Amino acid sequence: MTASVKKTPPAPLEYFRRWPLRAWMVVVTVFLYGPLLSLMVFSFNDSKANVVWRGFTLKYYEKAFNNSSLIEAFGNSLTIAFFSTLISVVVGAMAAIVLWRFRFAGKSLFNAGLAIPIVVPEICMGVGMLVFFAKVMPWPQDLPWPLNLGAIIIAHVSFSFPFVAVVVRARLASFNREQEEAAKDLGASDFRALMDVVVPHVQPSLIAGALLAFTLSLDDFVITFFTAGPDTVTFPVKVYSMVRFSVTPEVNAASTILIVVTVLLTFLALKFQGSSALTAGHDGGAAEKK
Amino acid sequence: MEQSWRQAKSMFAAMLSVPLFWLVVFFMVPLGIVWLYSFGENRGLVDIAFTGTWSNYARALEWDNLAIFLKSIGIAAITTALCLVIGFPVALAITFAPEKVKPWLLLLIMLPFWTNLLIRTYALIAVLREQGYINMGYHWGFDIVNGLTGGALGEFHALPLMYNNFAVVFGLVFVNLPFMILPLYSTLDRLDRSLLEASLDLGAGHIRTLFNVVVPMAGAGIASGILITFIPALGSYLTPDLLGGADALMIANVIEAQFKRANNWPFGAALSFLLVYMTFIAIAVQGLIERKPAGSRS
Numbered sequence: 221m222t223a224s225v226k227k228t229p230p231a232p233l234e235y236f237r238r239w240p241l242r243a244w245m246v247v248v249t250v251f252l253y254g255p256l257l258s259l260m261v262f263s264f265n266d267s268k269a270n271v272v273w274r275g276f277t278l279k280y281y282e283k284a285f286n287n288s289s290l291i292e293a294f295g296n297s298l299t300i301a302f303f304s305t306l307i308s309v310v311v312g313a314m315a316a317i318v319l320w321r322f323r324f325a326g327k328s329l330f331n332a333g334l335a336i337p338i339v340v341p342e343i344c345m346g347v348g349m350l351v352f353f354a355k356v357m358p359w360p361q362d363l364p365w366p367l368n369l370g371a372i373i374i375a376h377v378s379f380s381f382p383f384v385a386v387v388v389r390a391r392l393a394s395f396n397r398e399q400e401e402a403a404k405d406l407g408a409s410d411f412r413a414l415m416d417v418v419v420p421h422v423q424p425s426l427i428a429g430a431l432l433a434f435t436l437s438l439d440d441f442v443i444t445f446f447t448a449g450p451d452t453v454t455f456p457v458k459v460y461s462m463v464r465f466s467v468t469p470e471v472n473a474a475s476t477i478l479i480v481v482t483v484l485l486t487f488l489a490l491k492f493q494g495s496s497a498l499t500a501g502h503d504g505g506a507a508e509k510k
Numbered sequence: 511m512e513q514s515w516r517q518a519k520s521m522f523a524a525m526l527s528v529p530l531f532w533l534v535v536f537f538m539v540p541l542g543i544v545w546l547y548s549f550g551e552n553r554g555l556v557d558i559a560f561t562g563t564w565s566n567y568a569r570a571l572e573w574d575n576l577a578i579f580l581k582s583i584g585i586a587a588i589t590t591a592l593c594l595v596i597g598f599p600v601a602l603a604i605t606f607a608p609e610k611v612k613p614w615l616l617l618l619i620m621l622p623f624w625t626n627l628l629i630r631t632y633a634l635i636a637v638l639r640e641q642g643y644i645n646m647g648y649h650w651g652f653d654i655v656n657g658l659t660g661g662a663l664g665e666f667h668a669l670p671l672m673y674n675n676f677a678v679v680f681g682l683v684f685v686n687l688p689f690m691i692l693p694l695y696s697t698l699d700r701l702d703r704s705l706l707e708a709s710l711d712l713g714a715g716h717i718r719t720l721f722n723v724v725v726p727m728a729g730a731g732i733a734s735g736i737l738i739t740f741i742p743a744l745g746s747y748l749t750p751d752l753l754g755g756a757d758a759l760m761i762a763n764v765i766e767a768q769f770k771r772a773n774n775w776p777f778g779a780a781l782s783f784l785l786v787y788m789t790f791i792a793i794a795v796q797g798l799i800e801r802k803p804a805g806s807r808s
Contacts, residue, residue, distance in 0.1 A: 342742075
C-alpha cells in the first residue's frame with residue numbers, strides 16, 4: 221500500500237483498513253501460527269526440556285535421520301501417498317466424467333454415495349476398514365514391500381478419490397461440450413475424443429486433485445491407525461507413538477521436515493491452479509451443490 | 511447437454527464401473543459390516559454372531575454413554591460457536607481486502623490447515639502443558655509481581671491448561687477454524703455490496719448493518735460453515751486423545767477403546783453408527799435451513 225493511499229480515510233466498506241479488524245487478523249494469525257512456529261524453532265534448540273532456548277543445534281535432525289524406524293515410517297507414508305494419489309486421480313476423474321457426461325438411472329444416488337466418504341466421521345471409516353481387513357479381506361502380513369502397504373493404500377484411496385472427483389467436476393463445468401462433439405464429427409472415437417480433448421482441459425484440476433489426495437494421505441492418522449499392522453507404520457502413526465511416550469525435540473525435528481514438505485506442496489498447488497487450489501474440496505461442498 | 515448412457519454404452523460402463531466398484535467394495539461394504547455388527551453379539555474372543563439384537567443400542571443409550579454423547583455434542587457446539595465468532599471478522603476482513611492482498615490472506619488462513627493434524631495437535635501440547643509457553647509466561651509475570659510486592663500472590667501454581675475440557679475446546683478451535691472461515695468468506699465475497707452501501711447511506715451504523723443486512727444475507731454460508739465445523743469436531747479423535755486425557759473423552763475415543771482395547775466390536779459398531787446418524791441429521795437440518803430462505807424468496 222502506498223503512502224498516498226494510506227492518508228485517505230477508509231471508505232465505508234473498506235473494512236480491511238479499519239484497525240479493529242486488522243488487530244483481530246493479527247491475533248488470529250498469532251493463534252494459528254504461534255504454536256507451529258515455536259515447534260519449528262525449538263527443533264533447533266539445544267535442550268531436552270524444550271522450553272528455554274539454549275543455543276542452536278542440528279543434533280535432533282541428526283537423531284531423527286538416524287532413527288531407522290522413523291525413516292522407514294516416513295518412507296512408508298510417501299509410498300502410500302504416491303500410490304493412493306495415482307489411483308485416486310484415475311478413479312476420481314472417471315467418477316467426475318461419468319457424472320458430467322451421462323444421464324443414467326441412479327445418477328443422483330451415485331452422486332450422493334460419492335459424498336458420503338467426505339462427510340462420514342473418520343473414526344467410523346477407520347473402524348469400517350479395521351473390520352473389513354480383519355474379517356472380509358485379510359491382508360497378508362508378510363508381503364514384500366510395497367505390497368504390504370496395500371490395505372492402507374486402499375483405505376486412503378477410498379477417502380481421497382471423492383475429493384478428486386469434486387475438484388475435477390468443478391473444472392469440467394467450464395468445458396464447452398461442442399469441442400468434444402467437434403472432435404467426434406472429425407472422426408475421433410469416443411475414447412480418443414475423451415483423451416485428446418476432455419482430459420487436456422481438466423489437466424490443471426487433475427494436478428490440483430493429485431496434490432489434494434497426496435496431502436490427505438500424508439495427513440491421515442485415524443484411518444491409518446485402524447488399518448495399519450505392526451509392520452506397516454506410517455509417519456503420523458509413528459509420531460503418535462513417540463508423542464504418547466514423551467515430548468522430545470526429535471519429534472519437533474521430524475515434524476518440521478513434514479511441515480516444510482507440506483508448505484512446498486501447497487505452493488506447488490498454487491502454481492498449478494491459482495488460489496482456487498487452496499480451497500479445493502474444502503469449501504463446504506459448495507462446489508458440489510452448485 | 512448430457513448424453514444418455516445408451517448412446518455410448520461401452521464407454522459409460524468402463525468409466526462407471528471402476529469408481530462404482532471402489533465405492534461399493536472399499537467403502538459401502540466396510541461400513542455395511544459395521545452396521546451389521548451393531549446388531550450382533552460377541553461369541554467367544556473373535557466370533558461375532560448376527561442376532562439382530564438391539565441390546566448394543568440400548569447400552570449405548572444408557573446414561574454413562576449417553577452422557578458422553580451429549581458432552582461430545584456440547585464440546586462440538588462450543589467449538590463451532592467460538593469458530594464462528596472468531597472466524598466471522600476474519601472472513602469479513604478478507605472479503606473487503608484489496609484484490610491483490612486477498613489470495614495471500616487466504617493462503618495465510620489455509621497454510622496451517624494443510625499441515626498435518628497430528629503435528630498441529632502436538633504443537634499445542636508444548637503451548638498448554640504445565641511447563642508450556644503459556645505457563646512459562648504466566649510464571650515469569652507472576653514472579654515479577656511477587657518480587658515487586660514481596661510475595662503478595664503467594665505460591666505459584668501452574669494453570670491447569672492440559673487434560674481437561676478447556677484443552678479439548680482450545681485444540682478443536684485451533685484445528686477447525688479454517689473450516690469455518692472458508693465458507694464464510696466464499697459467501698461474503700458474493701454479497702451484493704450496494705445493499706451494504708444502501709444500509710449505510712440510510713443511516714444504519716456498521717454494527718447494525720452487519721447484523722441486519724450482512725448476517726441475514728450470508729445465512730446459507732454461515733449454516734454451511736457451522737455444519738462443516740461441527741461434523742469433524744463431533745467425530746474428532748486425536749484432539750481429545752492427546753489434549754483431553756481420561757476426563758475429557760469424546761465419543762470417538764470411546765469407539766476406539768471398544769474396537770482396540772475392550773474388544774467389544776458390536777457395541778463399538780453401535781456407537782459408530784449413532785455417530786454416523788448424528789452426522790446425517792446435522793446435514794439434513796442444514797439442508798432444511800438452506801432451503802427455507804430460498805423458498806421464501808421465489
